[in-house]
Amino acid sequence: MKVVLPDQTELELPDGATGLDAARAIGPKLAEQAVLVQADGRVQDLRLPLEDGQPIRFLTTRDKDDPDALYVLRHSAAHLLAEAVRRLYPGVKVAIGPPIENGFYYDFDFPEPIHEEDLERIQAEIERELAEGRTWEREEISRDQAKARFEAEGEPYKVELVDTAEGDISLYTQGDFTDLCRGPHLQNSKPIKALRLTGLAGAYWRGDSTKPQLTRIYGTAFYTQQDLEAHLERLEEARRRDHRVLGQRLDLFHLSEHSPGSPFWHPNGMVVWNELEDLRRRENRARGYSEVKTPLLYDVDTYVTSGHYENYRDNMFFVTSKESSERQFALKPMNCPGHMLLFGSDLRSYRDLPLRFAESSTLHRDELAGTLHGLLRVRHVTQDDAHIFCTREQIEQEIFGCLDFASYLYDLFGMEARFELSTRPEKKVGADEEWDFTEAALAAALDRRGIEYVVMAGEGAFYGPIQLDAIMPQRFGLTYMGADNSEHTPYVVHRALLGSLERFIGILIEHYGGAFPFWLAPVQVRVLPVGEAHLEAALRIVAPLRDAGYRVDVGEPTETIGKRIRRAELDKIPFVVVYGDRESEESLAIRERGGSQSQESLANFAARLATLGA
Ligand SMILES: [Zn+2]
Numbered sequence: 214m215k216v217v218l219p220d221q222t223e224l225e226l227p228d229g230a231t232g233l234d235a236a237r238a239i240g241p242k243l244a245e246q247a248v249l250v251q252a253d254g255r256v257q258d259l260r261l262p263l264e265d266g267q268p269i270r271f272l273t274t275r276d277k278d279d280p281d282a283l284y285v286l287r288h289s290a291a292h293l294l295a296e297a298v299r300r301l302y303p304g305v306k307v308a309i310g311p312p313i314e315n316g317f318y319y320d321f322d323f324p325e326p327i328h329e330e331d332l333e334r335i336q337a338e339i340e341r342e343l344a345e346g347r348t349w350e351r352e353e354i355s356r357d358q359a360k361a362r363f364e365a366e367g368e369p370y371k372v373e374l375v376d377t378a379e380g381d382i383s384l385y386t387q388g389d390f391t392d393l394c395r396g397p398h399l400q401n402s403k404p405i406k407a408l409r410l411t412g413l414a415g416a417y418w419r420g421d422s423t424k425p426q427l428t429r430i431y432g433t434a435f436y437t438q439q440d441l442e443a444h445l446e447r448l449e450e451a452r453r454r455d456h457r458v459l460g461q462r463l464d465l466f467h468l469s470e471h472s473p474g475s476p477f478w479h480p481n482g483m484v485v486w487n488e489l490e491d492l493r494r495r496e497n498r499a500r501g502y503s504e505v506k507t508p509l510l511y512d513v514d515t516y517v518t519s520g521h522y523e524n525y526r527d528n529m530f531f532v533t534s535k536e537s538s539e540r541q542f543a544l545k546p547m548n549c550p551g552h553m554l555l556f557g558s559d560l561r562s563y564r565d566l567p568l569r570f571a572e573s574s575t576l577h578r579d580e581l582a583g584t585l586h587g588l589l590r591v592r593h594v595t596q597d598d599a600h601i602f603c604t605r606e607q608i609e610q611e612i613f614g615c616l617d618f619a620s621y622l623y624d625l626f627g628m629e630a631r632f633e634l635s636t637r638p639e640k641k642v643g644a645d646e647e648w649d650f651t652e653a654a655l656a657a658a659l660d661r662r663g664i665e666y667v668v669m670a671g672e673g674a675f676y677g678p679i680q681l682d683a684i685m686p687q688r689f690g691l692t693y694m695g696a697d698n699s700e701h702t703p704y705v706v707h708r709a710l711l712g713s714l715e716r717f718i719g720i721l722i723e724h725y726g727g728a729f730p731f732w733l734a735p736v737q738v739r740v741l742p743v744g745e746a747h748l749e750a751a752l753r754i755v756a757p758l759r760d761a762g763y764r765v766d767v768g769e770p771t772e773t774i775g776k777r778i779r780r781a782e783l784d785k786i787p788f789v790v791v792y793g794d795r796e797s798e799e800s801l802a803i804r805e806r807g808g809s810q811s812q813e814s815l816a817n818f819a820a821r822l823a824t825l826g827a
């Protein structure tokens with residue numbers, strides 16, 4: 214038979230030849246370095262036979278960044294992990310161990326729970342295996358033989374896997390460990406130049422919470438030590454930017470089991486919060502919004518009217534009143550119903566429109582405990598919410614206004630905006646004609662502004678920073694008196710541009726790596742007197758800066774000046790003023806975050822700060 218190589222030459226092989234046979238026919242070096250063969254574009258174990266006429270290509274240890282090459286390496290690493298664990302923990306049962314993005318894992322049922330510290334011991338055992346060297350043998354057996362084998366070994370998970378496996382059953386053996394596995398695998402462990410166990414987690418067998426809880430050990434492996442180091446470096450960088458880590462280090466907030474998913478904001482975090490609130494208030498005022506405040510608690514009928522009860526009930530917190538056990542209440546998950554009631558509380562004329570109600574209010578959403586994640590997924594949600602009530606003719610102008618507002622915010626935070634237009638969901642409220650109209654109106658507004666966007670068909674559920682709605686005002690029976698002296702239903706634009714403030718601050722922390730711009734920084738300037746003798750003079754420059762509205766603190770000389778400068782860097786403070794023998798109001802030593810230093814007068818420095826607002 215013949216196979217076709219990437220340069221289109223044909224390679225003559227005996228019938229039934231495997232990938233490895235083909236590699237050997239080309240040369241011993243290739244045979245040694247090959248990790249996989251691609252036959253007809255699909256990856257295949259080197260031990261499997263090729264077919265006549267197939268185009269083939271080899272992946273070798275030199276393809277160290279190729280996802281398929283990494284996949285096979287990490288899959289083999291997972292088997293080494295299982296071998297080590299079985300040797301170290303007699304009685305352990307093995308479940309499954311696939312490669313995943315960036316690494317691999319293996320799930321085990323341990324007789325006694327293990328802990329993070331135990332990973333070191335397992336890591337050492339794997340390193341011993343690597344030093345000894347392992348070779349993988351593949352065999353194919355019948356389903357019954359496989360079952361009998363794993364039953365005899367006391368491996369119930371493997372027995373279950375044999376029962377549900379499709380196609381032929383194959384086993385891979387290295388050292389004293391045989392695994393039920395489809396492959397592919399490396400020929401031997403030589404290409405695994407770096408392997409690191411990275412963590413421990415709980416995982417249910419087959420991802421099913423009614424099944425036994427297993428212990429998942431995570432790891433990763435690479436073709437070179439440098440690649441592992443670069444990977445660990447990237448993980449470390451992500452950890453450094455993680456808003457939960459920075460939130461604690463910068464003393465911004467904490468989370469507690471006393472109220473899951475509801476952040477406790479510390480004074481530093483509250484500064485950021487209030488700056489965003491000030492921004493919201495200032496911009497709303499400039500853009501013609503009126504601030505309102507509506508209750509947190511409504512009777513359930515209100516949510517039946519709004520449609521939330523039908524579609525969003527699972528995410529709501531219900532409350533009963535002692536006076537009327539019949540009448541159930543719920544904490545608001547969104548502001549819309551309150552704003553509808555507010556609009557409906559008075560006679561409205563076309564002359565009142567557009568009417569823009571803004572409210573930054575606390576909302577509660579009953580998210581599953583397992584899905585909560587720092588500030589990014591919370592139960593206590595605060596939105597920079599607004600509802601614009603307008604006529605059909607005013608829709609486009611109002612959407613333009615929201616788009617401008619959004620662009621302003623994205624520019625301010627140096628974020629790149631991407632626009633998506635989500636259309637009617639499958640589980641929708643309201644008639645198709647209304648959806649036709651509102652979808653077309655949004656598309657027209659985007660088109661006319663020359664904004665590029667992606668259509669997300671069926672994604673228009675309750676979320677979305679800008680929503681055009683013809684349905685909810687109808688459900689609440691809202692009307693206004695038109696110029697024609699007859700009643701019309703207003704359209705409503707729902708708009709929450711930052712989304713949830715909790716989530717937005719989480720994103721900002723990671724976006725800036727904790728180094729907030731001057732106007733958001735909890736402490737904007739720290740003054741450091743070099744010694745006790747400089748304290749009084751240093752305090753004299755603090756007062757005028759505080760009077761000008763800046764957040765200034767003083768690093769008292771309880772530690773060396775070097776330590777306090779380092780501390781200010783870790784606190785990511787934008788400006789540090791060092792005050793020693795040579796300094797005076799006419800000449801201050803200013804250290805800017807990021808490294809630049811200057812010597813300038815207090816007046817000069819204050820004038821510079823005045824240019825750094827939002
Ligand atoms: Zn496997």
Ligand SMILES: [Zn+2]
Nearest residue numbers: 547548549707
């Ligand atoms: Zn709304």
